Amino acid sequence: MSLVDQLVAMVSSPLMLRALIAAVVVGAAAPVVGTFLVQRRLALMGDGIGHVALTGVALGWLVGNAASVVPQDSLALPGAVVTAIAGSIAIELVRERGRTSGDLALALMFYGGIAGGVLLIKVAGGTNANLISYLFGSISTVSNADLAWTVGLAVVVLAVGLGLRAALFSVSHDEEFARASGLPVRVLNILVATIAALTVTVAMRVVGLLLVSALMIVPVAIAQLFARSFGRTMAVASATGIAVSVVGLSFTYWYDYPPGATIVVLAVLVYAAASVTRPLLRRGTPVHDPHPDVLDDLELNGAEGATGRGADSC
Amino acid sequence: MSSPVIDARGVDVTLGGHPILRGVDLRVHPGEVVALLGANGSGKSTLVRALLGIVPVSAGDVRLFGAPLGSRGAHDRVGYVPQRLPAGAGVPASALEVVLAGLLHGRRLRLPRGAHARALAALDEVGLADRARRPVHELSGGQQQRVLIARALVRDPDLLVLDEPTSGIDLPTQQTFVDTVERLRTGGATVVVILHELGAFAPLIGRAVVLRHGRVVHDGAPPRPRDEHAGAHHDHLHAHPDPEPPGTGPSLSVEVTP
Numbered sequence: 001m002s003l004v005d006q007l008v009a010m011v012s013s014p015l016m017l018r019a020l021i022a023a024v025v026v027g028a029a030a031p032v033v034g035t036f037l038v039q040r041r042l043a044l045m046g047d048g049i050g051h052v053a054l055t056g057v058a059l060g061w062l063v064g065n066a067a068s069v070v071p072q073d074s075l076a077l078p079g080a081v082v083t084a085i086a087g088s089i090a091i092e093l094v095r096e097r098g099r100t101s102g103d104l105a106l107a108l109m110f111y112g113g114i115a116g117g118v119l120l121i122k123v124a125g126g127t128n129a130n131l132i133s134y135l136f137g138s139i140s141t142v143s144n145a146d147l148a149w150t151v152g153l154a155v156v157v158l159a160v161g162l163g164l165r166a167a168l169f170s171v172s173h174d175e176e177f178a179r180a181s182g183l184p185v186r187v188l189n190i191l192v193a194t195i196a197a198l199t200v201t202v203a204m205r206v207v208g209l210l211l212v213s214a215l216m217i218v219p220v221a222i223a224q225l226f227a228r229s230f231g232r233t234m235a236v237a238s239a240t241g242i243a244v245s246v247v248g249l250s251f252t253y254w255y256d257y258p259p260g261a262t263i264v265v266l267a268v269l270v271y272a273a274a275s276v277t278r279p280l281l282r283r284g285t286p287v288h289d290p291h292p293d294v295l296d297d298l299e300l301n302g303a304e305g306a307t308g309r310g311a312d313s314c
Numbered sequence: 315m316s317s318p319v320i321d322a323r324g325v326d327v328t329l330g331g332h333p334i335l336r337g338v339d340l341r342v343h344p345g346e347v348v349a350l351l352g353a354n355g356s357g358k359s360t361l362v363r364a365l366l367g368i369v370p371v372s373a374g375d376v377r378l379f380g381a382p383l384g385s386r387g388a389h390d391r392v393g394y395v396p397q398r399l400p401a402g403a404g405v406p407a408s409a410l411e412v413v414l415a416g417l418l419h420g421r422r423l424r425l426p427r428g429a430h431a432r433a434l435a436a437l438d439e440v441g442l443a444d445r446a447r448r449p450v451h452e453l454s455g456g457q458q459q460r461v462l463i464a465r466a467l468v469r470d471p472d473l474l475v476l477d478e479p480t481s482g483i484d485l486p487t488q489q490t491f492v493d494t495v496e497r498l499r500t501g502g503a504t505v506v507v508i509l510h511e512l513g514a515f516a517p518l519i520g521r522a523v524v525l526r527h528g529r530v531v532h533d534g535a536p537p538r539p540r541d542e543h544a545g546a547h548h549d550h551l552h553a554h555p556d557p558e559p560p561g562t563g564p565s566l567s568v569e570v571t572p
Binding site: 043170182184 | 387404407
């Protein structure tokens with residue numbers, strides 16, 4: 001069977017097609033949010049939200065049990081969405097108060113989230129094994145309902161992230177200037193936190209909670225090696241996110257690899273390759289006078305080539 | 315005289331449990347060019363930050379153009395130039411993108427039509443049109459400062475607020491600041507500028523407000539510096555090299571060189 005035939009067979013499998021659609025929308029949306037998070041030095045926030053979302057999964061399970069919902073885990077995704085949003089708003093408010101530093105607040109989220117999840121799943125009568133599919137993703141079992149949720153939430157994330165890009169850039173880049181401009185800084189900060197939480201829960205089924213942050217951050221790390229503006233970084237990161245998600249997932253069609261981990265390892269390999277080849281690809285910029293319009297301000301005795309260089313010091 | 319541009323009454327600011335400003339009253343009227351003077355730690359920057367709503371006031375009332383602060387306030391008429399660009403994170407931002415942020419305010423969260431042309435024109439005004447696509451963290455300190463001026467000018471402000479525009483920057487950028495203030499004043503705008511010493515701004519300053527330990531201790535004609543600071547060539551003990559006074563320095567033009 002030729003490669004083309006195999007690819008046709010792959011996309012004509014309904015299971016695989018659903019998984020591919022989920023991978024494309026998650027791969028596109030996650031780096032958009034990740035760009036804002038990297039810019040505000042909260043690259044680990046996605047991971048923190050992922051841990052809190054685990055508590056949400058267990059909470060949904062617990063509520064589902066109490067209400068005798070079938071299947072048992074049908075409230076897991078709504079539980080994760082609600083808890084992740086609450087957790088990310090909490091971290092934003094803690095950060096705004098300035099009493100606790102951002103990374104300490106993240107650490108509290110990490111530990112509280114994962115311990116809460118393990119504890120609650122036990123109370124709900126489940127085992128840690130039930131949590132594994134959420135921790136590492138189970139894209140191969142994506143149902144039509146899961147897919148509808150994923151696409152819907154990803155559209156919301158993309159609409160907010162792209163529609164309000166200029167305003168979200170302003171608060172993430174220079175919060176003081178945004179305040180001085182009268183921008184609703186707190187609302188916009190909470191908006192970033194909320195779309196980050198939505199992304200985490202959307203990506204939960206694709207790459208799993210433990211690896212979700214990677215899909216938000218690693219494509220941004222790749223893009224900023226080459227991009228020279230915020231908008232370009234976001235576009236390149238999003239394209240990279242789609243590419244690694246689709247290629248990584250396709251691998252798992254032929255080989256029995258875990259999809260989430262394959263996607264993330266692929267992204268990290270692309271980053272490594274990109275950072276090694278970047279010096280080769282970048283055009284060498286000759287040493288130049290950054291201020292050709294400014295005369296040199298220092299006279300250097302006996303220095304022949306002083307013209308044009310002394311301006312560096314001004 | 316028309317209603318004040320800045321109307322602050324009885325402003326107290328407490329940061330981290332420490333009182334920084336105590337009972338500050340400040341009224342600035344249209345067309346005035348006011349210098350805020352005072353030693354390090356006297357509360358100059360905090361006062362400006364309280365006037366613009368960057369730090370909350372613990373007592374008192376601040377109005378800009380007659381409106382209270384906040385997203386419904388008159389912030390779109392204010393151009394604020396901070397001392398420096400915040401330290402960059404990993405994501406590059408081009409000079410153009412930074413200036414575009416100046417077009418947003420409480421009632422406008424999306425860029426208006428023609429935003430790019432306006433931002434490019436503002437960069438052109440400060441002589442950086444050819445650097446619009448460059449990442450700001452690759453620009454020199456003086457050029458970054460000019461990007462911040464462009465970000466304040468792009469919204470055609472009626473009130474320009476400058477935080478220590480002459481500290482640690484090169485001569486052409488200082489002159490850009492002075493030219494900008496001169497031009498805005500001629501156009502009828504109001505200017506508030508934090509300064510350590512009047513320096514190049516001296517001819518433009520009509521009124522000086524001096525703060526000491528968070529209180530206004532002088533409000534009126536620009537004061538003369540203390541004797542030991544009065545000479546043009548005395549030894550400044552600053553962390554940065556002191557700029558030469560303008561007029562005697564090299565070319566001050568900031569024309570765009572293609």
